[in-house]
Amino acid sequence: MHGSATSLATSVSSWLLVLLCAVSGAYCLRRVSGSGGPAGEAVMGLGMALMAVPLGGGDGWRVPVLTVVFCGASLHALWLLRGGAHHAHHLVGSLTMVYMALMAGTGTAGGQGHGQAHAPGAGPGLLTGALLLYYAGYVVFGGTRLIAAGAGPGASAAAGRGGPTELIRACRLAMGMGMLAMLLTM
Template sequence: MSPSASSTVSSWLLVLLCAVSGAYCLRQVRRAGGGAAGDAVMGFGMALMAVPLRSTGGWQDPALAVLFCGAALHAVWLLRGGAHHAHHLVGSLTMVYMSLTAVSGHGHGAGLPLLTGLLLLYYAGYAVLGGARLVTAGGTVAPRQAGGPDGGSGSGSGELTRACRLAMGIGMLAMLLTM
């Protein structure tokens, strides 16, 4: 398989992973309230951003930047309820950064190296910590209440919610690596 074909397959796998995570979070919003709404927006937005057939310089990247600016404002609003919403703010601002980078530099290598490096460290740490928490939980953690920070519905879905968030964190790491 050629490098460009491999890259396209990887992009479509990332689209699928993010879309499935977004759909699961949307399902949680419908079942348990608005706790997972930010995760759903992030999952679907990441899926849109990862689509390999988008044209550079088109309307998609500015539209995604506006969408994620709105998500960042929503995350700032949610910070009133506790610091556990800070990750949503970081994620939304990261997506704004990647969208604006795509608009201004038409893709690869156009980001600020220091900022990109810091974000890579953040998401690498998030992935390692999230993976460790998911593995060590092993079903022994009591499910969260509906609408809680994990978006659990009280029926044992907390681990699946954490897995979706971990998948999106790894997806974010992969997207940053392509900058």
């Protein structure tokens, strides 16, 4: 009985992550108006949703497809860096997704298998740990910016590409939390 309750909770949380990422990606896709940022965010959100779908055994196609998509997104983010360092987060995100897709394909995360019992005191691999720290900081920083923006004057001013600034920040924060959740499951 306990095992089925745990399995149900895991399945529900996986589908909630899929929904969160899909909604964020769809919102970013709606905002696309020719600039690279929203398009990259849309690819990230929708790709994260696809990666989080709990398919069970029949998902052998997913790893190569996602790896190719996120390698392409990484190249796009690298291209955007010529416009300024503010696109570095897109590059980190794309490369993180490549890493997670490859680790899902090999059944390892930071050198440890998903199905293997972890030795006491054995934490995540170095790269996984560094990415966890990065996204934890991103989420905390993004959350404080969102709170501060909601408290300031002109908080509901529209952003240049079709939506309130808070909603755009909330989408980015949601994707950061999704990335953190996916890294925590590795």
